[in-house]
Amino acid sequence: MGRELDQVVDMQVLSGESRMGKILILEDSPEIATVYDNFCRKMNWDFDIASNGKEGMKKILSASKPYALYIVDLVMPELDGPSFIRELKKKDPNAIIVVQSSLYEPDKIIEVMKLGVFDYLVKPVTREAFDRTVTLAFQYNNLREFQAGAEKSNRDVLKEQLDWLTYKESIRKSDETSLSLSTIKSLNTSFSQGSGIGSILSLLDLLKMGHQTTENGALVNNEILNLLYASQDVLRKQLGSLSTILALAGEQAKMETISIGDLVNTLTKRSEAFVPFLDKKDLKIRFSSCKSKGSLKAQLDWVGIVFDELILNAMKYSKKSTFIDVYFGKIDGYFCIAIKNVVTSAQNLVDEENKEVLVTRPFFRLLPPVEEFSELERFGMGLGLTAVDMIVNKHRGIFNIHNVSDHTSAVVEPCVMSEVFFPVASV
Known part of the structure; x- marks a missing residue:
């Protein structure tokens, strides 16, 4: 088991089929734009090309949905690459951006990478480098989409379900396939199985069936009583876990x-x-x-x-x-x-x-x-x-x-x- 994670995760992630979105390429040189046009067509990627940052921003505003990837030239007329990236990040903080430029200066590259870009391609860009970077960016986008779904679950589903649990609001949906109903069923399963509420209810049933009344009160089986106390501790821990995750959600x-x-x-x-x-x-x-x-x-x-x-x-x-x-x-x-x-x-x-x-x-x-x-x-x-x-x-x-x-x-x-x-x- 001496393999490095870089190799292991590459096999896991890169072997899967990627869902391709649309690329927006910003390139002011018609010759280079034609090259990128050819690269994308050969890979059957959906794409748009803009000759400068202002034209690119217009395409973004008119698009029916966000682009999956932005390939941005650093030096462009009207609105240069860094300015475009800053404007784009204001509109979409999670935008996946690949910068391409003939400027190969370490300080400049570091400065641009700090803007939150995915990768930096140095011109002239070969087809192999272009294909590899775009493919990795799409796979990265798939992971980000996965993350976005999880974040939506945290924002909406978790809040809704925990609010229901604490009686802050009522969830009443009759749809058998609804997420809220499946969550309530899961909660019912959690409470009904194993230690905690399920165990306490079973023990109380045993007490009800087996108790004996005397002049001084009811006789209780010590073994059942000890199990009841143990389940009480588990139940307290379960309720404590709800408080813990609610506190975590707010931090x-x-x-x-x-x-x-x-x-x-x-x-x-x-x-x-x-x-x-x-x-x-x-x-x-x-x-x-x-x-x-x-x-x-x-x-x-x-x-x-x-x-x-x-x-x-x-x-x-x-x-x-x-x-x-x-x-x-x-x-x-x-x-x-x-x-x-x-x-x-x-x-x-x-x-x-x-x-x-x-x-x-x-x-x-x-x-x-x-x-x-x-x-x-x-x-x-x-x-x-x-x-x-x-x-x-x-x-x-x-x-x-x-x-x-x-x-x-x-x-x-x-x-x-x-x-x-x-x-x-x-x-």
Whole structure:
């Protein structure tokens, strides 16, 4: 397991089919514009070309939907590249921009990259460089679309559902397929199964059936009473987890700069807390080597929570006597933590129609609750991956979880790969 994450994630991300949007190319030279026109037609990419920043801005304002990618020349008449980028970022902070210029000056490149661009192409641009950069940008756009869906879920779905839970508003929808109704069903499952409310209700039923009345009151079975007390503690913890995630939803990340090396060391050391619990399923954690350099701005304790929840999720649903593999590394301006675990069978983790990750929905239950590791849970009732998604989004990152197949052993086994991407700090 000595492969670098750069290679592993490339295989996972680049092997998938990308959904192509429309490109806007800003190039004042008719000759070079013709070259780019030819490049795009050969790759069957949908595109528009503008000769300067003002014309480009007009196309943006008249377009029926935002462009997926902007390729911007730095030196143009009327509205130059940097000015265009600043105007564009005001309208669309998440715009994916590739800069192309004949200026190959490190200071200039750094200055432009600080404007929030995806890549920098130096003229003359070869077809190979153009195709590779555009392809990566489209794949990056796919991840951003995925992130946008998760952010929408946090803004709308999570607020609506938690407000319902705390009786701040009423959710009354009869549609059997509605997200609100499925969430209520998931919440009902969380409350009805395992420890907590479900357990307390069962114990109260036992008390009702078995109690004996005496002159001094009712006799209560000590064993049932002790179980009732234990379930009370679990229930208090579950309700506490709701308060915790509500508080998290209202906080902003307190960023500090940390080097990738220090973060990897911190998280690796953090994993030691799980070792005593791995024996319950004969699991082992193993790490890939990480030689990536750089730093990122993050709230360290929140990144720790993300790491803990992903490891805990892997522990819960791993096949017995297998490995949980952890990869660290950089890819396309992001620091990635990827965790892979072998499962007994693949599950539908994503709603393919809506492109939404099901397991990040609050209270969603894909499988019955796992009680073996309940004492490690910071967020109960299916809220662990919801918290991960929320924290990653607060860092303007990306969270993805999907099914993969492990071909590294003699038998191909189904696995789950969870990946979080945190933006790397600009140099």
